[in-house]
Amino acid sequence: MRLTILGGGGFRVPLVYRALLDDPGRAVSEVVLHDTDPRRVAVIAGVLERLAQGHPAPVPVRVADGLDEALEGAGFVFSAIRVGGTSGRIRDERIPLSEGVLGQETVGAGGVLYGLRTIPVALHIAERVAALAPDAWVINFTNPAGMVTEAMSQVLGDRVIGICDSPVGLVRRAARAAGADPAALADPGRAGYDYVGLNHLGWLRSLTLDGTDLLPGLLADEDALASFEEGRLFGADWLRTLGALPNEYLHYYYFRRETLDSVRDTRETRGEFLDHQQGGFFERAAAADGPEAVYALWERTRLEREETYMAHSREASGGWQRDAHDLEGGGYDRVALALMHGILADTGTRLILNVRNGTTVPQLAPDAIVETVCEVGAQGARPLPCAPLREDQLGLMLQVKAVERATVEAALFKDRDAALRALALHPLVDSPTVAARILERAAERA
Structure with missing residues (x-):
């Protein structure tokens, strides 16, 4: 069975490949990578090459030239794309923070901005899957996972399933x-x-x-x-x-x-940290001497990434190490x-x-x-x-689900009113006026 990974140049792809190598059931016979950034996918392919070394039966890996080639013949499709890259994430975080509300990749105004940018691309992927691999199952890793999965399900129905760890x-x-x-x-x-x-x-x-x-x-x-x-x-x-x-x-x-107090005046948001960290990793990896050096660099970078996960929330709750x-x-x-x-x-x-x-x-x-x-x-x-x-649980779910569905509507129909509703009704955005300014600034910097 062929597994296609969209966003194949993503930093976490080696974790998936390592799990496939350790899988006694050997469900996957080939991995196909697709990414819009050829340098990143080449580096990640090198990490996978190192993981496969010495394995008695490594899973073959191939980099596809385009989306359609990647999808044809796929049994499963992992969608792990990042539309706009880490620079887009930085904007999603910094614009809300400048207005005094939380900026975060999947939560609050930042999550809405990321969804507005990502959903049209995810829908295009869903349409190409439906056309080229109608029997494939799509496993969606792409954030914001709930609303992206909801948008893709309008095309793929129950054949798209979102996951989170x-x-x-x-x-x-x-x-x-x-x-x-x-x-x-x-x-x-x-x-x-x-x-x-x-x-x-x-x-x-x-x-x-x-x-x-x-x-x-x-x-x-x-x-x-x-x-x-x-x-x-x-x-x-x-x-x-x-x-x-x-x-x-x-x-x-x-x-x-x-x-918010822990992150409002931060010198470096999570997006900025990852932009510097991963940008540095891919730059050094491209110049590294062979798969062994690339893999060692990837492992060090991965550990640093895990150590700093949700650092601002841990700081706000007293400060402690994972x-x-x-x-x-x-x-x-x-x-x-x-x-x-x-x-x-x-x-x-x-x-x-x-x-x-x-x-x-x-x-x-x-x-x-x-x-x-x-x-x-x-x-x-x-x-x-x-x-x-x-x-209390139901109330919060209903409010955030209304935000998610308004975001999907805004992305589908280029509907500013739906986008404003999504931002203004989010529990972490405290004013429609603030929401309108966030939306305007995001449009200016798109």
């Missing part, structure tokens, strides 16, 4: 903190978990192993909560008040003042591989994915993309029933 990371960390083996979570006969929300906005509301919900005991244990990332990020008192474990990105909503479990990297790769195997082998694997709502959350439209626990089989990913949402 934040929810599965949360479940594993919570299980470990509660004294359980995270590996046991893979057995639906023993384990279960209730996670529901939108991409980068969801809650783990139960975590059951052998008939016992581990979450109440975890929430009552101060030391256990202090042992993992979300416990330190949100604090024991607030987590007990919520009665659930939020996705790490909810820190931007619950602690908006503290996070532990070894969080620095392993990956996440996306493991979820994607499990999703592919679930579809190909019709396994009934349970994963947290971004899929069409159906009746999972009755208050949302059936075609709205939600992030929840799904059962994966030959027909794709089917969302499982979940417990009713509390009013």
Whole structure:
């Protein structure tokens, strides 16, 4: 089966390839890379070459000349594009910050600006997949993952599935903190978990192993909560008040003042850091002496990237370092591989994915993309029933989903009113006047 990776020059692509090499099921017979930046994809192909060295049966890698060539014959398509590059991300962060509101890649005004720029390209990809590889499954890594998946689903229906590593990371960390083996979570006969929300906005509301919900005991244990990332990020008192474990990105909503204070006067946003870091990596890698040197450089850069992830939120919650479990990297790769195997082998694997709502959350439209626990089989990913949402959870979901759908509408129809509505109604944008100025400045700098 051929796997096509769009955004094949992306920094995380080697994580996917490494997972494929370690896959005992050998689901993929060829990897095809496509990227609009030939220098970047050439460097990443060199990293993959180093990973394949010495492997008894490496997966062949080919760089396609164009999008259509990359898609023809694909069984799975990973979409991991970044429209506008890191320079676009910098604008998405700096423009809102200049107006006194949070600038972040997927959350708030920055997420809306990124969606407006990305959705038209993602829709073009969806149309080419439908024309050239109608039986392919598209696994969307592209941020903002929820709204991009929702836009692509208008063309591809249920054959596009969005993934994120934040929810599965949360479940594993919570299980470990509660004294359980995270590996046991893979057995639906023993384990279960209730996670529901939108991409980068969801809650783990139960975590059951052998008939016992581990979450109440975890929430009552101060030391256990202090042992993992979300416990330190949100604090024991607030987590007990919520009665659930939020996705790490909810820190931007619950602690908006503290996070904004930590980033408002920053000398370097996350986008600026990645622009310098990755720009430097690709420049040095292009001049490096052979695949071994390129790979060593990539590994050092990857570790630095993981160490600095969500640094401003960690600073706002007291300042602390990420532990070894969080620095392993990956996440996306493991979820994607499990999703592919679930579809190909019709396994009934349970994963947290971004899929069409159906009746999972009755208050949302059936075609709205939600992030929840799904059962994966030959027909794709089917969302499982979940417990009713509390009013505070549902209210936030409804408001942010309205923002996402308005962003898709604005991108589809070049509708300024829909774009303004998306920005002004976001919980992290405090004024329609500010929203209008952000929109105007983004248009000037496009």
